[in-house]
Amino acid sequence: MARQAGVSAATVSRVLNDSPLVVEPTRARVRAAVDELGYRLNATARTLSLGRATAVGVVVPFFTTHSVIERLRGVVARLSGGGQRAYDLLLYDVEAPEQRADAMRDLADRNRVAGLLIVSLPIFDDEIDALQRDDLPAVLLDVSHPRLPGVVVDNVRGGELAAEHLLAKGHSHIGFVGDHPTNEYGFTSSEDRRRGFSSALDRAGIRLDPSMERYGVPDRDEADVLTRSLLQQPAPPTAIFAASDLQAIGVLRACEALGARVPDDVAVIGFDDVDLAEIVGLTTIHQPLRESGELAADLLVAAIEHGVHDPVQEVQELTVVERRTT
Amino acid sequence: MARQAGVSAATVSRVLNDSPLVVEPTRARVRAAVDELGYRLNATARTLSLGRATAVGVVVPFFTTHSVIERLRGVVARLSGGGQRAYDLLLYDVEAPEQRADAMRDLADRNRVAGLLIVSLPIFDDEIDALQRDDLPAVLLDVSHPRLPGVVVDNVRGGELAAEHLLAKGHSHIGFVGDHPTNEYGFTSSEDRRRGFSSALDRAGIRLDPSMERYGVPDRDEADVLTRSLLQQPAPPTAIFAASDLQAIGVLRACEALGARVPDDVAVIGFDDVDLAEIVGLTTIHQPLRESGELAADLLVAAIEHGVHDPVQEVQELTVVERRTT
DNA sequence: CTGAAAGCGCTTACAG
DNA sequence: CTGAAAGCGCTTACAG
Numbered sequence: 001m002a003r004q005a006g007v008s009a010a011t012v013s014r015v016l017n018d019s020p021l022v023v024e025p026t027r028a029r030v031r032a033a034v035d036e037l038g039y040r041l042n043a044t045a046r047t048l049s050l051g052r053a054t055a056v057g058v059v060v061p062f063f064t065t066h067s068v069i070e071r072l073r074g075v076v077a078r079l080s081g082g083g084q085r086a087y088d089l090l091l092y093d094v095e096a097p098e099q100r101a102d103a104m105r106d107l108a109d110r111n112r113v114a115g116l117l118i119v120s121l122p123i124f125d126d127e128i129d130a131l132q133r134d135d136l137p138a139v140l141l142d143v144s145h146p147r148l149p150g151v152v153v154d155n156v157r158g159g160e161l162a163a164e165h166l167l168a169k170g171h172s173h174i175g176f177v178g179d180h181p182t183n184e185y186g187f188t189s190s191e192d193r194r195r196g197f198s199s200a201l202d203r204a205g206i207r208l209d210p211s212m213e214r215y216g217v218p219d220r221d222e223a224d225v226l227t228r229s230l231l232q233q234p235a236p237p238t239a240i241f242a243a244s245d246l247q248a249i250g251v252l253r254a255c256e257a258l259g260a261r262v263p264d265d266v267a268v269i270g271f272d273d274v275d276l277a278e279i280v281g282l283t284t285i286h287q288p289l290r291e292s293g294e295l296a297a298d299l300l301v302a303a304i305e306h307g308v309h310d311p312v313q314e315v316q317e318l319t320v321v322e323r324r325t326t
Numbered sequence: 327m328a329r330q331a332g333v334s335a336a337t338v339s340r341v342l343n344d345s346p347l348v349v350e351p352t353r354a355r356v357r358a359a360v361d362e363l364g365y366r367l368n369a370t371a372r373t374l375s376l377g378r379a380t381a382v383g384v385v386v387p388f389f390t391t392h393s394v395i396e397r398l399r400g401v402v403a404r405l406s407g408g409g410q411r412a413y414d415l416l417l418y419d420v421e422a423p424e425q426r427a428d429a430m431r432d433l434a435d436r437n438r439v440a441g442l443l444i445v446s447l448p449i450f451d452d453e454i455d456a457l458q459r460d461d462l463p464a465v466l467l468d469v470s471h472p473r474l475p476g477v478v479v480d481n482v483r484g485g486e487l488a489a490e491h492l493l494a495k496g497h498s499h500i501g502f503v504g505d506h507p508t509n510e511y512g513f514t515s516s517e518d519r520r521r522g523f524s525s526a527l528d529r530a531g532i533r534l535d536p537s538m539e540r541y542g543v544p545d546r547d548e549a550d551v552l553t554r555s556l557l558q559q560p561a562p563p564t565a566i567f568a569a570s571d572l573q574a575i576g577v578l579r580a581c582e583a584l585g586a587r588v589p590d591d592v593a594v595i596g597f598d599d600v601d602l603a604e605i606v607g608l609t610t611i612h613q614p615l616r617e618s619g620e621l622a623a624d625l626l627v628a629a630i631e632h633g634v635h636d637p638v639q640e641v642q643e644l645t646v647v648e649r650r651t652t
Numbered sequence: 653c654t655g656a657a658a659g660c661g662c663t664t665a666c667a668g
Numbered sequence: 669c670t671g672a673a674a675g676c677g678c679t680t681a682c683a684g
Contacts, residue, residue, distance in 0.1 A: 010671060013663055014663090014669095017663080023669055026670080041661085044662090045662040045676090047370045047676090048368075049664085049675080050662080053370070062399060063399060063403075076388050090381070090416060091416075093402045093403075111677095112414070279606065280605065280606065334654070334655050334656080336655060337653090339677095339679055347653060347654080348653070349654090367677085368677050370676090370678090372679080374659095374660050375677075
């Protein structure tokens with residue numbers, strides 16, 4: 001014990017917590033002893049005593065997409081910033097829907113965590129009830145719910161942007177490759193993007209024909225086979241909107257395999273603007289991934305430190321980045 | 327308190343910890359009460375009481391490379407496996423060298439963590455002393471030290487493999503693009519790869535001329551400008567070995583910009599085999615990234631649960647994956 | 653087999 | 669301004 005400084009544990013605690021109650025001479029004495037012994041507070045005991053944790057939980061489907069990682073980078077940048085109010089970051093990977101509920105219960109009930117950041121995973125009302133019962137602040141990233149603060153993007157609008165871009169390029173026979181509308185994680189962004197896409201087409205007097213749509217699991221290989229079937233029809237599309245960059249890469253690969261030149265025979269536009277997009281020269285809808293993580297982390301810290309008054313939804317800007325595939 | 331089950335806290339604790347000392351009827355009664363109340367042990371209190379944490383700390387330079395993320399995926403897959411021996415995962419991002427020391431001191435001293443997994447970051451003797459003083463198991467991933475278990479790859483051998491591949495393709499005028507030998511993180515793999523590369527060339531009677539080497543920070547843009555200067559010399563190389571796939575992408579971009587055809591005018595080989603490599607068709611040295619994370623996580627769990635007897639170094643296999651750039 | 657009690661390392665009214 | 673004491677929610681000898 002650092003009371004080799006000739007003071008009580010209470011005083012050490014006060015000094016280390018910057019209590020104003022300690023007079024300078026003793027304060028100095030304690031600091032000296034602390035430095036000499038390399039003493040540090042035990043965070044576990046502190047958490048228990050204080051009744052609040054110094055860590056935040058980040059619940060995230062770690063394996064699904066590049067974009068999730070990029071968001072996480074923003075979160076990490078903000079949270080382990082070495083600065084004053086650094087929170088420990090407890091990472092909870094969610095591989096399957098059931099795990100999400102488990103993770104949240106674990107984190108909430110056990111008071112391990114001062115707040116929860118939930119990335120890309122839909123949340124249910126009873127789960128929110130549980131969080132509020134435990135007084136656990138939470139913020140959503142890439143999903144939204146009226147009762148919780150969140151940072152999102154207008155995916156429907158993003159779909160419109162994609163349609164407008166393709167329309168402006170003169171296309172009228174257009175295809176779509178995206179996620180199954182119902183999928184095990186409950187992701188909805190692909191479907192939202194398709195809706196916006198489809199309705200913008202409608203407004204231009206063009207119908208997104210069912211024969212021009214393909215759905216599957218959101219990975220490259222699946223997008224590849226989906227695209228082949230799209231392209232091998234009697235009247236193949238001259239442009240394809242993929243619900244994510246990863247899927248767009250699959251589309252590109254199928255085009256290459258079938259000898260369709262991009263963008264001359266078929267134009268391709270993706271969504272997300274992950275680093276891959278720039279590397280392959282993919283035209284895409286850019287969303288601020290890294291920034292979304294930073295913003296969400298800031299919101300969470302604010303919620304932890306000041307409470308949440310009314311749950312803001314931060315809607316981030318979308319832009320089209322034109323590269324070589326359209 | 328769940329002693330609504332009519333028993334003491336001690337008994338509840340025993341039941342929840344599967345102590346054999348509790349007779350079946352009471353056990354059942356406690357379980358029923360636990361289920362009904364949705365009661366869960368408070369991990370913080372448990373940690374404090376037991377004197378050992380249920381989390382492991384993962385110290386990782388989160389922003390540096392794709393390969394780090396891929397390794398992390400392996401770690402996550404193993405650790406948050408939902409199974410019995412699931413450890414919480416405390417993520418410590420290290421942005422700068424000083425932070426590494428901070429992170430380790432934080433984690434170790436405060437007893438937050440049952441073990442440490444250190445990814446891609448060199449560690450010093452005095453830091454190891456500190457770990458051992460605290461009895462904190464640690465395993466290294468993508469770095470090695472004689473006193474600690476680790477999983478690595480033979481980077482020198484990898485460089486040789488790259489050289490042998492290029493040699494077999496008939497090249498004799500060969501360039502290298504890699505990291506500065508001394509860099510702030512203390513990464514050494516680029517330099518190790520270059521050494522192996524250079525000595526395999528030597529053995530073939532070919533000298534890696536200083537005018538054929540370029541060094542910089544390990545990112546795409548830097549590799550791009552480095553490559554331009556390499557290619558704009560009187561006698562440009564006909565093949566280039568890049569110390570990582572990311573750098574190889576920069577090399578490819580420079581080739582494109584300068585109108586050099588790949589692989590006809592210049593062949594390019596990378597290192598790592600991240601997903602990017604497959605997407606752009608890059609020939610590269612494959613290392614089992616995901617698996618390395620899984621293995622390291624397993625080693626750490628073993629070290630935590632059974633102690634470490636002698637520090638094994640797991641050396642993983644390297645292979646060349648030939649694609650379209652050589 | 654079960655309970656009362658002490659202890660894990662902090663924090664914070666409460667006295668002084 | 670500082671210390672003694674209680675309490676945070678567990679676990680585990682120690683009795684019984």
